[in-house]
Amino acid sequence: MTMQGRKATIYDIAKLTGASPSTVSAALSGAWKARRISEQKVELIRRIAAEQGYSTNMQARGLRQAKSGLVGMIIPVHDNRYFASMSQSFEAFARDRDLVPVIASSMRDPMEERRIVETLISYAVDSIFIAGATDPGAITDLCAAANMRHVFVDLPGPGAPSVISDNYLGARMLTQTLLAGVQPRRNPARDRIYFIGGVATDYATARRIEGFRDVLTEAGLPPSPEQIIACGYPPKRAMQEIAALRDRLGDLPAGLFVNSLTAFEGVLGHFVHLPPGSFDRSIIGCYDYDPFAAYLQFPVHMVRQDSHRLIEEAYRLIEDPAPGITVREVEPALIPPRTIYAGPFGEHG
Amino acid sequence: MTMQGRKATIYDIAKLTGASPSTVSAALSGAWKARRISEQKVELIRRIAAEQGYSTNMQARGLRQAKSGLVGMIIPVHDNRYFASMSQSFEAFARDRDLVPVIASSMRDPMEERRIVETLISYAVDSIFIAGATDPGAITDLCAAANMRHVFVDLPGPGAPSVISDNYLGARMLTQTLLAGVQPRRNPARDRIYFIGGVATDYATARRIEGFRDVLTEAGLPPSPEQIIACGYPPKRAMQEIAALRDRLGDLPAGLFVNSLTAFEGVLGHFVHLPPGSFDRSIIGCYDYDPFAAYLQFPVHMVRQDSHRLIEEAYRLIEDPAPGITVREVEPALIPPRTIYAGPFGEHG
């Protein structure tokens, strides 16, 4: 690696090898067979290029080929087990395809989401994966105008293929488990199972509420509106709401369906102040899985969404788009309390 | 947005407005004042460009300007609270600077790490942040050859500025806390505090072991080699090792210094099989923080590394490089058991 100021280009290599730039390009890009470059020359060029520490300028290649070798993904936040493991899978599949992943977080802000889509389009990414879209319509419009392939994950969009978790099924499973475990206490209000967290207008939350409601209704215990507290994702709100609920009931409810890990953090923030044993007569479930949450003071039933499969299916849909607009559902799994699950990467879940 | 097949370019806008491409470029890139383009024309161009859904082709701009507007970061894994929150901060700071973050995970594989650095160089990223480098020397070599600014985070590198957590201090604090909390049981072996997890040759682990060792030595209890079990990061190994340890001792040790969240997952995986109450006479600490881990069956003392400050300092070092090679240390904080910490983004920790 002779190091001058600037990076070597195919023109430098051309001079050094006595070949033309186009020959160098072909030799190094792999197109040399089609261009009938002799293997000898290719060897020479490769050797010199390696010596010079040459590497393709992807901006130039991208400009010429009108694509970049990048794949974009938007997630609400990095700092969340569910989305983080989605990132991990997204990257693994990208690597398999020799693509470079660009992952940005929208903080669940529709404006930010649109800005990111525009940015990704500017960079001519191959395709865009949008997880937890807050404004799928706007995204599809932007992408359509730029002729950009995209797929929605976790929350469906009307104008593009989507891969989502079977939230209805997951909610049913979790609710059934809770229902089977409640300990009746003769107090009708306290005997109820409460649903907390999420945004009622979000597709995922709506489906989960449906599942929750249906199971309870089928059991002859149709939930009152008061039982469904969709107070958003931030822990803080959930903490306040659970405190308020406990105030109202005079105790914890018999069952609690927590709709996200972040809401669960908030619930825990409240539980911290309760004496031990406070939870013995309540059964807790959480939609989404965290290995540590699985081993708290009290048993927690969790639903693990298969983010790996979600991403896998999303790549499938992007790569050979079915006619029409597909929505594919992936089944989540119920994880019993005190279970450590090892994910697809061995190290994490 | 009139949608044809292809995206609009400055040439299209030029035709539509009767201006020249260079005028369009100047108008849209903000350089129009310096180029004395009339405000009128700029308005017109802006309007038409918006109508056409124009957006700058960043590959072309990048090629011309020899930079891309991207910043790269390498982390070991996404799916880890510590690194995920680093990603979140990295992205936030990038956004402040109008840069697009590209975050890739190396899976702690030196080869992969180098491949990623080469890729990022190919894309002409502005600078590269490397967290948890496994082969910092090779990275610095690659970057030097390409004249690429880079900074090491979390683990220092010899050839570039580094920002690291004060692992020695953190380990001292945690060890002291554990030491203060051990309940002597008259069995010398069981009364010891054990260190588990991490790789002894890793810089961070080495420093923590130093801190651990020093505190114990100062207390007149110098640790035997057997007390330090640096069995790597994957949960599985930690699970086996803790099981073996318990076999050897006939019980859990009086204190346990767990060196990472992933190792802690493994430890938990073993604890799952123990009867409740097994932990009452042990005191547990973990280097790294997780809100759920903070609220387990038993109290856990945790060390929270300030990933936000780490990244902030790293940007500082990249942006005005001090003469010579700087290593900056950021203090971690001790988080008492049962504490929910709200991070810089409100939603997570």
Add this chain to the structure above:
DNA sequence: AAAGTTAGCACCATCGATTGCGCAAAACCC
């Protein structure tokens, strides 16, 4: 009114890699 300024913009080369086309030399064919 001639000379000098300035405003407002267009022209064109350039960044590095790719690719359609063409051309000379070598190899092959009858």
Add this chain to the structure above:
DNA sequence: GGGTTTTGCGCAATCGATGGTGCTAACTTT
């Protein structure tokens, strides 16, 4: 040996945005 095919490679245009240079018309100055 003349014609045909194949081999091996170079030439030059191209992708879209940028920026140095220059040119014209309007305006100012003396």
